[in-house]
Amino acid sequence: MITLKNxxxxxxxxxxxxxxxxxxxxxxxxxxLGRSGSGKTTLLRLIAGLERVSDGRIFIEDKxxxxxxxxxxxxxxxxxxxxxYPNKKVFENLMISMENINISKNEKEKxxxxxxxxxxxxxxxxxYPSQLSGGQQQRVAIAKALVKRPKVMLMDEPLxxxxxxxxxxxxxxxxxxxxxxxxxxxxxxxxxxxxxAIADRICVIDKGKIMQIGKPxxxxxxxxxxxxxxxxxxxxxxxxxxxxxxxxxxxxxxILGDGKHEGIVSNCEFWGSYYLVYIExxxxxxxxxxxxxxxxxxxxxxxxxxYKVFGNES
Numbered sequence: 001m002i003t004l005k006n007x008x009x010x011x012x013x014x015x016x017x018x019x020x021x022x023x024x025x026x027x028x029x030x031x032x033l034g035r036s037g038s039g040k041t042t043l044l045r046l047i048a049g050l051e052r053v054s055d056g057r058i059f060i061e062d063k064x065x066x067x068x069x070x071x072x073x074x075x076x077x078x079x080x081x082x083x084x085y086p087n088k089k090v091f092e093n094l095m096i097s098m099e100n101i102n103i104s105k106n107e108k109e110k111x112x113x114x115x116x117x118x119x120x121x122x123x124x125x126x127x128y129p130s131q132l133s134g135g136q137q138q139r140v141a142i143a144k145a146l147v148k149r150p151k152v153m154l155m156d157e158p159l160x161x162x163x164x165x166x167x168x169x170x171x172x173x174x175x176x177x178x179x180x181x182x183x184x185x186x187x188x189x190x191x192x193x194x195x196x197a198i199a200d201r202i203c204v205i206d207k208g209k210i211m212q213i214g215k216p217x218x219x220x221x222x223x224x225x226x227x228x229x230x231x232x233x234x235x236x237x238x239x240x241x242x243x244x245x246x247x248x249x250x251x252x253x254x255i256l257g258d259g260k261h262e263g264i265v266s267n268c269e270f271w272g273s274y275y276l277v278y279i280e281x282x283x284x285x286x287x288x289x290x291x292x293x294x295x296x297x298x299x300x301x302x303x304x305x306x307y308k309v310f311g312n313e314s
Contacts, residue, residue: 001026001184002047002152007056009042009208016042018208019056027182029175031199033189035231039208040188041156047186048154049073060152071100073152076145076183080157082137083144084129090116090140091125097144111147118180119143119173135166142177153178153185159194171198192232196220204228223248226310235276237308240284248308251276254288259303268294 002024009017017039024030034040045051047058049070058066065073077083084093094112101108116122119139129137138158145153155174159167175198178185189195195202196216204211204219204227212224223229229237229248237248256277263281270293277294279286279302288302 076150082141
């Protein structure tokens with residue numbers, strides 16, 4: 001459905017996207033995950049046509065769209081700020097989004113009615129964006145993209161302005177709508193938990209380069225390098241040198257109370273269903289999960305039920 005071939009983007013001498021190639025399947029929910037400054041949003045903007053590539057080609061349904069403007073790419077976009085016209089009512093916002101589509105006014109109104117009922121914003125059509133809650137604005141932004149019935153949906157951190165409870169409900173809504181309309185979706189986020197929860201596949205990007213592409217379970221259980229391992233998972237992996245090798249260990253794979261290693265507890269945090277224990281060991285810090293509080297300064301013995309060996313790459 002979407003193919004990138006050796007796509008590179010320079011801003012002056014800075015290489016924001018570095019020789020990226022990937023294939024995204026029709027109907028796939030594909031998440032681009034990375035830290036701030038990793039190049040993930042730039043990559044999405046290149047696919048959208050909001051930035052011009054410095055090198056490489058972009059294809060949508062085998063059509064080379066590299067030099068086409070956004071309006072010619074058959075895409076819908078949802079951004080962090082929702083991009084709603086403040087002086088237009090919700091109905092007008094939705095109508096404006098279809099101004100370049102060659103269908104009748106009656107058909108446009110029919111689409112608005114259908115999608116507004118689907119997203120539970122039918123009773124908001126006569127309101128201005130300033131009269132809506134964050135969650136309502138987010139649903140309007142999704143509707144604004146969906147009424148165009150695009151082949152591709154591009155979403156850039158669309159939930160980052162919502163509080164935690166709204167993020168959960170909005171995440172479920174986005175996933176349901178994506179499945180229902182079978183829309184190929186690219187979703188950019190810095191939140192690894194969000195990526196793991198909603199993605200069919202995840203592309204981890206760092207310093208403009210692809211670090212790893214795989215299903216959520218593959219990315220979590222078998223990270224390709226330390227850059228991926230340190231980003232994916234909350235709490236993230238701990239890294240420690242043992243026997244001249246660097247190993248990565250997830251907190252749930254550290255067993256406290258017995259084992260061949262010993263360290264000092266430097267901190268203990270309450271995380272609701274468990275305590276997160278920080279252990280100083282070999283000039284490194286190991287994170288472990290405990291059902292009970294462990295005293296700071298206490299010596300503890302521990303061992304690993306599983307770990308990942310890394311080379312020198314990062």
